[in-house]
Amino acid sequence: MAWLKGTNNVIRLDQQKTRSQVQVPVLAMAQEILDRYQEGPRSRALPVISRTKSAEAIKEILQLAGIDAPFVRVRYKGTKKHEEVMPEWQAVATHTARHTFGTLMARMGIDAFTLRNFMGHTDMKSTMVYIHLEAHHGEQSMVEGFNRLAARTEAQGQERTQERTDAPADE
Numbered sequence: 001m002a003w004l005k006g007t008n009n010v011i012r013l014d015q016q017k018t019r020s021q022v023q024v025p026v027l028a029m030a031q032e033i034l035d036r037y038q039e040g041p042r043s044r045a046l047p048v049i050s051r052t053k054s055a056e057a058i059k060e061i062l063q064l065a066g067i068d069a070p071f072v073r074v075r076y077k078g079t080k081k082h083e084e085v086m087p088e089w090q091a092v093a094t095h096t097a098r099h100t101f102g103t104l105m106a107r108m109g110i111d112a113f114t115l116r117n118f119m120g121h122t123d124m125k126s127t128m129v130y131i132h133l134e135a136h137h138g139e140q141s142m143v144e145g146f147n148r149l150a151a152r153t154e155a156q157g158q159e160r161t162q163e164r165t166d167a168p169a170d171e
Helices: 028-035 051-064 095-105 110-119 124-128 135-166
Strands: 002-004 010-016 021-026 068-077 080-087
Touching: 021 110, 095 110, 110 124
Parallel strands: none
Antiparallel strands: 002 010, 010 021, 068 080
């Protein structure tokens, strides 16, 4: 993984699964963190830690943040259903971040095609697994879209009225 400095800050990485290159924009706050590691090996933007250590650190941060609502983990052994209740922080894994990213980007209005490219997927079906939206979000998006369309249509109507008013009268 490598990063570029400048006005078009991006992280470029090669996806192992799809063997495709992905470019993701870097926010200023993240760029500041990356800049701290400029002196390190050029093949990696950040120090590499094991998945186990990453998972432990994430759980610790979430526990300290009070992310402890009850979470029900459901697993099946054959046809038998097993439920285990635990605090939310305990159920989180490093892969949870991909689901959070997909959901947050979709809520922010990033279209699924762009999100698919950011996530390094080759097909839309894979991307849709990572987008978790509540039913009311779709309704809200639709209402907001209609409101934007209505505002645009009204503005265009006002422009046409103004053009007619400003046009010279025929003699």
